[in-house]
Amino acid sequence: PTQDPWYSAPSDWETKSPGTPLRVRYSPYRNISIGACIDTFQVLYRTTDTNNNASWAVTTVFIPESQLNCTASSPENCSHGVVTYEVPYDSADPDATPSYLLQYGEPYGEIYELLKRGWFVNTPDYEGPLASYCAGVQSGHATIDSIRAVLQVSEDFGLNHSVARNAIWGYSGGAMASEFSAELIGAYAPDLKLAGIVHGGLIPNVTSAGNKMTSKDTAGLAIAGIIGITSQQTDARKYIDSRLKTTGPFNKTLFYTATEYSGAQVLGAFENQNVSDYFYNGTSDLDVPIMNDIYYSDATMGHHGVPNMPVFVYKAIHDEMSAAAETDALVDSFCSQGANILYHRNDVGGHNEELWQGRGRALSFLSDVLEDTDLMSMPKTGCSILNVTV
Structure with a gap:
């Protein structure tokens, strides 16, 4: 993206309203490596960054092959659902974005599962042009505005936005992107109505999660997160x-190489490293007001x-990256304020296992809110919190 002139905002873009399409690119992928897809398009759109300044972002939309049967005389064959799928790209590299990497395939097969069901799939680069990994407000704004932008151009691609439901x-x-979207949408985009949102493997507090990741195979995510949230x-x-060491094996130069890696690559590059080794005073250099303030305002749910x-939430009780108790408290807080949530606490597996084990339930919930099925026994109002063994 940094070498592609299309990834730049045109003149006057800052005067546009959030969610305004600025550029549209037809069929950007020469080859589509994801099944059940007939074509793609990309939209560069106006959004708002973490500091409420004008910004822009890009989203890629996958069109389901079922649209081949969509005609004016057979409207029942036309898609009427759009799922915004938040690729967990976990990178501080502006070139490691979904809009670029998805041309080579998807990481978990979930886009294919959505396309099979006849839904358009919207995949925003929600970290924005600075790769602001872990910046929750940025990711929420960019997600919300991607939906606004896609709906404005959707009829050019066979989607009737007046009847389409969004999830x-x-x-x-x-x-992180889906959860901040859920929190922000009421004030940021009161005009945009969502049929439902799914959060799996929530990390409500990045500070405590970062402490769990250091010195493990996930240490690279903590480093990328520090870079991303300060971008x-x-x-x-x-x-x-000023606090990163300039000499020794763990130094500033090595630390910032995280900006050259995708989420998968950064795991290998910093595997089992102690993040505190990069700082003069160890972890105490990160536990200071200037950092705690941004963690609270931009990365605490x-x-x-x-x-x-x-909202459907699914979480492994034994999640080793983020304590289930933090998600429990978040759900309890929302429920006490009138939210409508189905929360599954799974007693089987950890963080990575729940990615796969929760997939079927997530897809069933999406079917319920987009297609009026009743697969998940979602409460009509209030909350339902269930311990499951799946």
Whole structure:
């Protein structure tokens, strides 16, 4: 993307309203490596960053092959559902975006599962042009505005936006984008109505999650997260720069190589490293007001609004990356404020296992809210919290 001139906003873009399409690219992928898809298109659109400044982002939309049977005389064969799928790309590299990498295939097969069901699939680069990994407000705004933008151009691609229902699905890093979207949408985009949202493997507090990741195979995500969340915070980035060691095996130069890796690559590059080894005073350099303030405002869930749509949450009780108790508390807080949530706490497996074990239930919930099926026994109002063994 950094070498592609299409990834740039045209003149006057800052004056446009959030969600306004700025560029549309037809059939951007020469070869589509994801099944049940007949074509793709991309939209570059106006959005708002973490600091409420004008920004832009890109989304890629996959068109289901079932649209081949969509005609004016057979409207029942036309798609009437759009799922915004939050690829958990977990990267501080501006080139490691879904809009670029998905031309080579998808990581977990979930886009294919959505396309098989006849839904358009919207996959935003929700971290924005600075690869602001872990910046929750940024990711929520970019997700919401991707839906607005896609709906404005959707009829050019055979989707009747006046009847289309919209839903969002995210897991782990992708769930940060879906969860902040759920919190922000009421105030940020009161005109946009969502049929439902799915959050899997939520990480409500990145500080405690980062502490769990260091010195493990997930240490690279903690490093990418520090870089990503400070990408829009000039003072915080200057502070981090001042505290990183300049000599020795764990130094500033090596730390910032994380900006050259995809989420998968960064895991291997920093596997089992202790993140504190990069800082002069270890973890105490990260536990300071300038960092704690941005972690709270931009990466701690539960402080930006109450979801106003049906929500399905699934979480492994034994999640080793983020304590289930934190998700329990988040759900309890929303429920006490009138949210409508079905929450499954799975006693089988950990964080990575629940990605696969929760998939079928996530798809069933999406079917319920997009197709009026009744597979998940979603409460009409209020909350239902269930311990499951799946």
